[in-house]
Each structure stands twice: as C-alpha cells, then as structure tokens.
Amino acid sequence: MGELHLEIIQDRMVREFKVEAKASQPQVAFRETITKSAEAEGKFVRQTGGRGQYGHVELKVEPLPRGSGVIFEEKIKGQNVPKEYFSAVEKGVREAAETGVLKGFPVIDIKVTFFDGSYHPVDSSEIAFKVAADMAFKEAVRRAAPVVLEPIMKLEVNTPEEFLGGVLGDITSRKGRIEEIRDRHKMKFVRGVAPLSHLFGYTTTLRSVTQGRASYVMEPSHYEPAPEDPKKQ
DSSP states (O other), X not given: OOHHHHHHHHHHHHHHHOOOOOOOOOOOOOEEEEXXXXXXXXXXXXXXXXXXXXXXXXXXXXXXXXXXXXEEEEOOOTTSSOGGGHHHHHHHHHHHTTSOSSXXXXXXXXXXXXXXXXXXXXXXXXXXXXXXXXXXXXXXXXXXXXXXXXXXXXXXXEEOGGGHHHHXXXXXXXXXXXXEEEEETTEEEEEEEEEGGGOTTHHHHXXXXXXXXXXXXXXXEEEXXXXXXXXXX
16 A cells, blocks of 8 residues: 555554564565576485485476476486386475575476486485485576576556656666556556566655656566576565
8 A cells, every 4th residue: 555554554553552563675576597408417325324315316407488387397218217206306306496596586487307317226215316306406407597587567657747757767767667658538657567676665756756646556567587686585
C-alpha cells in the first residue's frame, strides 16, 4: 500500500502496543544461471578402515530459456552406474542448485545431464553419489560462465499529461525502460519495465512527482542478468 501506511502501522505498534519494530527494505529474490554449456566430474572417495565411500559422477550443464527451472536428465552409457543411484544423483543436483557458486542464490534455467560415472560394488552408496553429484554440478556451473539474475518488474502508470516528464524521468533514473506511452481517458498511460531492486519507495516518489494524482500497477515480469553482482541480502 505504500511506505506511509507502513510507517503509520509501525508508529502504532510502538505507541499503542509498546512493541519495538524495525523496518527495512524487502529482500530481492536474485537468482543465478549459466550462459554456456560445460562438463565436469565429481568423485567422492573416503576410506576409513572399514567400509569406505565411493561415488563418481560426470555431468553436463546447458543453459535453458527463462522460466525453464532445473531439468535433470539421465543418459548413462551401459552399466557404469546402477539405476539404484540415479535418484541420489538427481537429489544431489537439485540440492546443489539451491545455492549457486557466485553469491549463493538458487540456480535456475539449466539442464543437467548425468551421462557417465563409475561405482564400487562394496563402497558405493546413495550418500556418496549424492555428494559426488553436488561436487560435479558446482564445478560444471563454474565452467559455464555463470551470471547473477535480477527480477524485472512490469510497471504501468496512469498520470495527468502535465506530470508525464517527471514520471518518465523517474522511471529512467531507476534503470527502467519505457516500452509504451499512449492516451487513456484524458490521461497518459505509460508501460515499462524496471529492476525490482530500484523500485523500493516508488509509491512515495510517484505521489510526490504527480501531486498524488497518478496511479500505478506493478507485477513480476521476468529475470535478466544483473549489470553488477549484487550483495547477497
């Protein structure tokens, strides 16, 4: 509803209910992805005197279109790895994808192919293959030119014409892009996109720029590579 509403609620919490409250900007849901294909192997070997641990996984990663998520595929040649370990490999890959290699953000829009590996008839276990898959995934992602993605919001603003210049200037200052300007019911309709990280406080600014006469709608649109790596929030 806007920063003013939050400030009023926070003030009431302190004055009426004696509850100290701290307000901060929401966290931005950054993500990571890759920009090229790469292969890597992960080998987890432990020998502790008794039964050891052995898992060996070779993976290929490929970039996918935005919105594809994480796709896992198995293309093992022959009987190099028994099928009983396939689910452990997939689990290791999906858990590894939850924390990327650049800033720790989840990895999205990636295809992972499990194409080879090896096992030990005595020492192999699901845990060993899960760890090996984690190692292989992270190394493959490092080799695949990873980038940080930031959420881009779709912005639609209705404003009186006399304030159009101020509205456009503010969107541009927030690293936004104007996609359409047209007339709508004696008002100017502006459609554009801008990074979510630059839109905090937009309600207050728009009210100030247009003397409270403009309205807007904002909703998630897509992800784009961030111009610079953001700090993990």
